[in-house]
Amino acid sequence: MQPGTLWGYTEAQIAQFGLTFGVGAFILYMLFIVFNLARESKAGRFGTFVLFMVLSFGMLGFLAKNLIQWLLGM
Incomplete structure (x- = not known):
């Protein structure tokens, strides 16, 4: 076995x-938490939409970064 491997x-x-799979799994878990929060608070359709939009907006940046890197071949 070589050193550093x-x-x-x-x-x-x-x-x-x-980074790819660990953070991806963490994002899925966070989406489950947001869904559970909306269900337990009886937020309704619009409230659920707002919760997902506001609380999940940061995840969109991570996904967009990976998509841009894939498209540019980096």
């Missing part, structure tokens, strides 16, 4: 995997 993967590859 773990099971044949470099530190950068492991970090990229963790």
Whole structure:
């Protein structure tokens, strides 16, 4: 085994995997929390829409960054 690798993967590859899938899983969990909050507070359709729009807006930036990087081939 070469120094700086773990099971044949470099530190950068492991970090990229963790960032992509770890943060993606965290985003899905946060969406579940927002949905649960809307359901328990009986927010209705418009209230649920507002909760998702406001509380999930930051996640859109992360997803847009990954999409732009994929489109530009970075």
